[in-house]
Amino acid sequence: MAAVGRSDLSEYERQREQNIAENQKLLESLELAKSALAPFSTPISPAPTTAPLAQRQTRPRAKPTPRSNRPSHPRRASNRLRGLKPNDDDASRPAPQEDTAADLGQQLCDDGHLRPAEECFSADILAKAIRVNGQFSGWLSEDLMARYGFESNAKDAWEKNGGGKFSFRNPLGESEPSKKAKGRSAPRKRALPPGWSSAKFTASKLFQKNPNAYFYRHNEPNVDQHTGDWTEEEAQLFLDVARRYGCGDKWGLFASYIPHRVGYQCSNYYRQVVLPQGWVIDSNYRFNGAGQAIYVGPYRKARI
Known part of the structure; x- marks a missing residue:
């Protein structure tokens, strides 16, 4: 750098030496800037591309445990209802709730098929049950016969x-008008008492003529109708009548023996309580998995 100020050099050489010195300074400044930017000049590596689905390694799924090897909990069964002694380990179990015959029907008839009562109840229940063929063989109760002077038979x-x-279509047995009369006058609509259906209104006219139809929907005159659950006295009276005359049809006549109850109430009680409890065995009924009584007899429609 000292050569720039030498006097023995020509003008050209001095200018040349000066240009070299300036260029050297410029290069030195560029090197300093390059070193300052060095940390930011590292190239960013591209993000790894996702491997194609076909090349991914899939983890094999764990095979399910065979059903036979799974821990199984014993199905709850009531030895008491089957007439057997309790198991030895019953004392270590929580106290079960009171079983009903419907519960037993659920346990024994759980494959979707209808079963007869003999396959759904214990031997003790079957031994005590009343056996019927689905027919009521009696007539009106003696008390009603004496009070109202009913005839001795339906005919x-x-x-x-x-x-x-x-x-x-004509439950009253009234003579039907001729076709000409039907064409001349339109049938009149009957005024029904409040809350009454047409069937109940028709039955009200059959007190003496068709007592079965009357007592299916009505109580004895001036006797109120009970609703709700049946009492133990009513249940026992029901079984007494069933044992004496049978049951399964003619529910109006059957109800004449049970004060404050009408025929359709007796029919419902029969299907919903009496049969599922095993109190009466009716050959016209089978039981499903829920312990419900299903009619399978010759009459597919409800009989009164």
Whole structure:
């Protein structure tokens, strides 16, 4: 650098030496800037691309435990209802709730098939049950016969109180108008008492003529109808009548023996309580997995 100020150099050489010195300074400044930017000049590596699905390594799924090897909990069964002694380990179990015959039906009839009562109840229940064939063989209760003077059988009651041809379309047995009369006048709508259906209104006219139809929907005159759960006295009276006359049809006549209850109440109680409890065995009924009584007899429609 000292050569720049030498006097023995020509003008050209001095200018040349000066340019070299300036260029050297410029290069030195550029080197300092390059070193300062060095940390920021590292190239960013590209993000790894996702491997194609076909090349991914999939972890094999764990095989499910075979059903036979799974821990199984013993199905709860009531030895008491089956007439057997309790198991030795019953004392270590929590106290079970009171079983019903419907519970037993659930346990024994759980494969979707309808089963007869003999396959759904214990030997003790079957031994005490009342056996019926689905038919009521009696007539009206003696008390009602004495109070109202009913005829002694259904045929006389019908014939001596107007007669006529019975049909479900014409339950009163009234003579039907001719086709010409039907064309001349439109049928009048009957005014029904508040809360009454047409069937109940029709039954109210059959007290003497068709007592079965009357007592299916009505109590004895001036006797109120009980609703809700049946009492123990009513349940026992039901079983007494069933044991004496059978049951399964003619529910109006059956209900004449049970004060404050009508025929359709007796029919419902029979299917919903009496049969599922095993108090009565009716050959016209089978039981499903829920312990419900299903009618399988010759009459597919409800009988009164």
